Amino acid sequence: MGSDDHFDRYFVFGIPEDDLSERAFNSALEQLGAGQVGGELEAFVARIRQDTQRMARRVHHRRDQGGRLPSRELLQVLADNFGQLESDSEMGGLLTPERSAEVVAGDLLADVQVPEVADVLERMASTPDGARLACAAFHHLNKEADTVEPAASTGKYRDAERRLGHRIRGHLAPAGSRPAADLSPEEIRLIWGWWHTDPWGAREWIGQRLDEGVWDVLPLLTRLRPERTAPFREVDAEETEALAFLIGSQRLDTELDKHRNSPEHLGPYEDHLVRSLSRHRGTDDASP
Template structure:
C-alpha cells in the first residue's frame, strides 16, 4: 500500500518502518520521489545506494561509494534509516567499513537536525546497530580502529557504553565479563590517554571542547582510570583544581543558580566531592567571570546539600517513634 490511511483501513497497520521498506509514498524518505516522478537531486537512488555499499565492502571504489559517503555526512538520518532497513531485513551490509567511515566523519557531520534528532545522535544509533551486527571476536579490534582520531574515540567509547549498559526496556547487549569488553575497554583507555597527551601535557586553559568531551567519555567507560589520570595531573602541578573545574563543569545559567545534582554526581566519579568544595574555602573571589560563576554555583549546591541533609529524618528517631507507637 502506498498510502498509510488506506493501508490501515484494510488492516495494514501504521508501521512506518514497513512503509519505508516498501518505499511507499507514506515514508518521508521516499515521498519526494513520487511527487517529483524521479529521484530528487538531494537523494540517492536505490541502484547507487546498493552499488555504494558493494564498493565499500569489496571495492574497487567508484563514484557511487563517494556519493554514499557524502550523503552519510550531509544526510545522516536518512542514510542511517536506509542502512537500518537492510539490517532489519537481514540483508548483508559492510558493518565494519561503515563503522570506520562513521568514526572518521563523526566530528564533521553537517546534516540538519530532524526535530530533536541531531546528526551525531543518528550516527550514534546507527553505529550501535552496526556494531551489534559484528561477530564477537571482531568487536574490540573494530573499536580500536574507530578510535584512531579523537572524534572517532568519542563515537567508539559511546558505542561501548551503549552496548554494556541496560536501557529502560532491555538488558545490556554485552556483559562486563565478556572477553572482548575488557579488551575493548583497555584499548579505548589507551586511545584516550594518547589523544589527551598529544602533542604533550596541556595546562587547563589549553584544553579544547574536544578534550573535555573525551574526559567525560572516559568517565563513562572506565571512571577509575580517568580519576587516577586526573589525580596525577593535579598532584604534579600540570593542572590546578579551580581552572580544571571551570573547564569541565558547565556553570549555572544564572549567577544565583546551583550546579545541578546530576553534574555533581558525574563529577564524583572523577574528583572527590570534598575536594571540589575545598576550592570554596580557598578562593573567596576571582576576577575570572567563569570561575566566579562556578564558585557561586558550587556554594549554592553545597548549601542545598546541607539543607537536604538537615531536613532528612534519621533512622534513629523513626525507630524510636515506632517503638513508642507499639
C-alpha cells in the same frame, strides 16, 4: 513502498536532487564490504557527510528488515567522517547529524561479534573525532556498566575499554600539558566519553594532572561543567557524583571548602558552581 524509510524519504522530506538510488545504495554497501573502491561508495560516503540523518535512517531500515550490512566497515566510515558532518539538525534542533551517527553506530556495534569489538573500537578511535564516536557507540552497547560510581570492570568488554582508553589518553596528551582552563569543547567531550567507557582510566589520568600541578580543580570544574545559559542551571546530584568520582571526593570537598569560605575572588559562574556542588556534597553549612 509502504516502509518507514520510503515514506520518510519521498513523502515527508521529498526526493533530493542527488538522492542515492536503491541500486547505488546496495552497490556501495557491497563495495564497502569487499574492500573495493567505486563511484557508488564515494557517493555513499559523501551522502553520509552531507545528509547524515537520512542515510542513517536508510541504514536503520536495512538493518530492521534483516538485510546484511558490513557493520565493521560502516562503523569505520562513520568514524572517519564524524568530524565532517554537514547536514542541518532536524526535529527542531534535537536530532543533530552527530547524534544520528551515534545512534546508528551503537546499533551497528551491537552486530559485531564480542571478540571483535575491541579491534573495531580501536580502529575507530584512531582520530579524536573517531574516538568520540567510538565512545558513544560503546556506551550504547555497554550501558549496564555505566553507573555513577562504577566498580572496576571485569566484564567481557574489558579489553575494549582498555584499548579505547589508551587511544583517548594519546589524543588528550597535548591537553594534559596545558592548563585546565584551556581545554577545548572537543577535549571535554572526549573526557566525558572516556568517563562513559573507561571511568577508572579517566579518573587516574585526571588525578595525575592534578597531582602534578598541571591542572587546578576549580578551572577543571568550570570546563567539565561549562556555563551555558543565564540564569545558571543548578548542578544535579548525578553530575555532582560524576565530578566527585573523576576528581576525587576528598579533593573536591577541600576545593569547595576553600572557595566557599573565600568567595570574593570568584566570578559569578564559579560562585554558582561552588555553591551548587556544596549543597549536593553536604558541605554548605550556610544553605537553608
